[in-house]
């Protein structure tokens with residue numbers, strides 16, 4: 280089975296080498312946890328191998344994606360000029376632009392993605408949809424049916440897919456029915472404040488046909504370099520995230536028991 284590199288070598292090693300070709304992988308989690316940056320790495324890994332790629336952006340403009348990529352030394356601008364990358368922009372909705380979504384429906388998105396594949400040909404192996412949540416903002420009930428539709432349609436077009444989905448800040452829960460149910464793989468991005476510092480981490484929750492790592496890994500995002508996994512999160516680190524009052528209570532009970 281061929282595996283596609285995620286473009287993050289530390290993540291590839293959790294996945295027995297990468298994402299199985301043709302898989303539909305859900306990248307889920309709270310805002311600012313690194314999902315978009317992981318998507319950029321995935322696309323860039325293909326471009327570096329001479330592949331072509333398609334990126335659907337619903338929350339940022341095409342320009343913003345290109346700028347963010349350039350901060351990690353990924354030249355998306357060049358790939359766009361060489362017609363090796365198509366970024367379908369669902370945010371700006373410029374009517375004069377061929378690669379834009381105006382209605383922001385799943386059907387319109389699939390139509391454009393298929394058009395892009397026909398234009399780029401078999402070298403276009405990687406597709407990012409960042410994010411799917413945007414299609415269901417007004418009608419979360421559609422998420423279930425349309426998730427199946429997206430997977431079924433894309434299966435015919437030889438893409439390996441990264442699709443992101445956001446979780447609510449307040450509850451940490453998915454907005455409505457999540458993509459997780461149809462995905463071949465789930466990479467969950469999380470965050471917590473540890474010793475007063477925002478700590479991001481990810482865990483591979485599911486990857487079919489893959490003996491994957493089961494630990495949560497701390498994420499580092501560095502200007503000029505991008506996202507890497509630094510170390511597995513230990514129990515002790517998680518404990519440090521307990522609110523002070525709770526930690527103090529636990530310490531008090533332990534010391535009372537000892538005396």
Ligand SMILES: Nc1ncnc2c1ncn2[C@@H]1O[C@H](COP(=O)(O)OP(=O)(O)OP(=O)(O)O)[C@@H](O)[C@H]1O
Pocket residue numbers: 308309310311312313314315316317338350351445468500501502503
């Ligand atoms: N050049 C940079 N250098 C270092 N860190 C950066 C840089 N650019 C962005 N970041 C970090 O990455 C975070 C954004 O990550 P990303 O866009 O991947 O999040 P996300 O999970 O896709 O969020 P959302 O769901 O809101 O789109 C920023 O909040 C910042 O902490």
